[in-house]
Amino acid sequence: MESEKKVHVVLFPYMSKGHMIPMLQLARLLLSHSFNKDISVTVFTTPLNRPFVADSLSGTKATIITLPFPKNVPEIPPGVECTDKLPSISSLYVPFTRATKSMQPDFERELTSLPRVSFMVSDGFLWWTLESALKLGFPRLVFLGMNCMSPSILDSVFKNQLLSNVKSETEAVAVPEFPWIKVRKCDFVEDMFDTKPTTDPGFELILDQCASMSQSQGIIFNTFDDLEPVFIDFYKRTRELKPWALGPLCLGKHSLEDEGAEKVKSVWMKWLDEKRDKGCYVLYVAFGSQSEISREQVEEIALGLEESKVNFLWVVKGSEIGKGFEERVGERGMVVKDEWVDQRKILEHESVRGFLSHCGWNSLMESICAEVPILAFPVAAEQPLNAMLVVEELRVAERVAAASDGVVRRGEVAEKVKELMEGEKGKELRRNVEVYGKKAKKALEEGVGSSWKNLKNLINEFCNNIGT
Numbered sequence: 143m144e145s146e147k148k149v150h151v152v153l154f155p156y157m158s159k160g161h162m163i164p165m166l167q168l169a170r171l172l173l174s175h176s177f178n179k180d181i182s183v184t185v186f187t188t189p190l191n192r193p194f195v196a197d198s199l200s201g202t203k204a205t206i207i208t209l210p211f212p213k214n215v216p217e218i219p220p221g222v223e224c225t226d227k228l229p230s231i232s233s234l235y236v237p238f239t240r241a242t243k244s245m246q247p248d249f250e251r252e253l254t255s256l257p258r259v260s261f262m263v264s265d266g267f268l269w270w271t272l273e274s275a276l277k278l279g280f281p282r283l284v285f286l287g288m289n290c291m292s293p294s295i296l297d298s299v300f301k302n303q304l305l306s307n308v309k310s311e312t313e314a315v316a317v318p319e320f321p322w323i324k325v326r327k328c329d330f331v332e333d334m335f336d337t338k339p340t341t342d343p344g345f346e347l348i349l350d351q352c353a354s355m356s357q358s359q360g361i362i363f364n365t366f367d368d369l370e371p372v373f374i375d376f377y378k379r380t381r382e383l384k385p386w387a388l389g390p391l392c393l394g395k396h397s398l399e400d401e402g403a404e405k406v407k408s409v410w411m412k413w414l415d416e417k418r419d420k421g422c423y424v425l426y427v428a429f430g431s432q433s434e435i436s437r438e439q440v441e442e443i444a445l446g447l448e449e450s451k452v453n454f455l456w457v458v459k460g461s462e463i464g465k466g467f468e469e470r471v472g473e474r475g476m477v478v479k480d481e482w483v484d485q486r487k488i489l490e491h492e493s494v495r496g497f498l499s500h501c502g503w504n505s506l507m508e509s510i511c512a513e514v515p516i517l518a519f520p521v522a523a524e525q526p527l528n529a530m531l532v533v534e535e536l537r538v539a540e541r542v543a544a545a546s547d548g549v550v551r552r553g554e555v556a557e558k559v560k561e562l563m564e565g566e567k568g569k570e571l572r573r574n575v576e577v578y579g580k581k582a583k584k585a586l587e588e589g590v591g592s593s594w595k596n597l598k599n600l601i602n603e604f605c606n607n608i609g610t
């Protein structure tokens with residue numbers, strides 16, 4: 143049977159844009175790799191996520207299978223199948239994620255009707271997919287959409303209970319494995335360093351995810367060898383779970399739409415064109431697909447941008463900005479509210495010279511690839527660790543400092559924004575990010591790039607040397 147000779151990869155992304163996007167980029171990368179004649183890819187998702195998945199995979203031969211999302215889950219409003227639609231991600235992440243396990247029987251039924259699976263890449267949050275892989279006899283690789291440094295630091299903080307006895311939020315403690323790196327309590331999700339009863343639902347979920355991860359056959363990082371060699375090497379030397387650096391995934395072939403004739407231009411792209419034509423530089427401001435920022439913080443950012451006097455494009459999700467702001471900044475600023483923008487295209491625009499970012503890993507990778515220096519404004523999750531990587535290790539970013547109440551004040555925003563866009567520091571960061579941007583492109587160069595070769599090796603390792 144012909145299908146028996148082929149490499150068949152199953153991908154199962156978590157239902158959150160920040161996780162789906164890099165996994166779908168991985169699908170494109172697999173299908174455009176020079177083994178493409180031998181590779182087929184099946185992506186699992188749910189009905190309401192299907193349009194986004196299909197759009198992201200347009201023009202490829204990927205097969206999409208939808209599984210019904212669990213119904214009647216207490217706390218999860220009907221019709222919510224993606225975390226960006228949750229009324230609160232911080233309080234509903236656990237029940238939402240737990241509910242996905244009810245998809246397991248349907249998932250396994252579908253798998254048994256598919257051609258033999260060579261290996262599966264599933265999101266680390268979907269811990270139960272390992273059971274399915276073991277039951278049906280194929281390898282599972284785990285994907286978190288992260289870099290290699292952040293989970294390495296998180297592991298150390300957690301295992302060594304590094305911050306458990308530290309009272310101050312801002313006291314810096316050295317990480318034993320990487321002593322030049324200092325962590326502070328305020329850089330971690332509340333309570334993650336305290337020992338908890340194993341009955342705590344959030345803690346229980348993490349334990350299940352970690353157990354499933356450690357029994358998997360490998361872990362894929364959205365990074366590349368030249369970006370964080372120390373951390374990738376550390377992971378290789380000290381972990382049983384084999385790391386595969388395959389990024390930057392955002393540099394895989396864009397959709398056909400991107401390559402073909404230009405669609406109708408959005409108002410913000412036209413606005414960027416106008417700024418370029420007038421020789422003006424623009425700061426891009428965005429906080430990812432779903433971040434929850436307090437009203438007070440949004441207001442401070444707005445006033446800081448106003449005070450900075452720079453041109454800016456601000457993509458806002460689910461937040462209200464104080465009255466009169468847009469009128470006051472006039473032509474200098476554009477605010478895009480609750481709309482999906484093509485962030486990669488914005489970052490690649492000639493007028494964009496800086497990125498005020500919440501430090502989601504996809505955003506940082508996209509900024510590095512577009513050679514745009516960053517003003518790091520971490521908000522949640524592993525973002526403060528990502529900020530450390532880009533600020534302290536790579537020196538492609540500057541970081542805003544929060545006041546003692548955790549809020550970053552307008553004056554700080556204004557000062558750092560000006561420095562990034564017009565100051566000496568901004569110039570230095572731009573020089574550095576240009577170097578990494580070039581290395582990023584090299585990593586995926588066909589036949590020679592480190593990530594290109596890593597992907598080839600991964601396919602060979604799990605598919606009995608097909609294509610060599």
Ligand SMILES: O=c1ccn([C@@H]2O[C@H](COP(=O)(O)OP(=O)(O)O[C@H]3O[C@H](CO)[C@@H](O)[C@H](O)[C@H]3O)[C@@H](O)[C@H]2O)c(=O)[nH]1
Nearest residue numbers: 160163286287430431432481482483485502503504505523
């Ligand atoms: O209007 C929009 C909004 C977002 N994006 C894209 O959406 C992705 C957002 O990803 P990311 O920057 O990583 O932010 P989050 O959505 O917050 O991502 C979650 O997932 C990431 C990967 O695991 C983590 O690093 C973050 O901390 C976590 O919040 C990026 O590719 C953006 O280009 C758009 O294209 N248009």
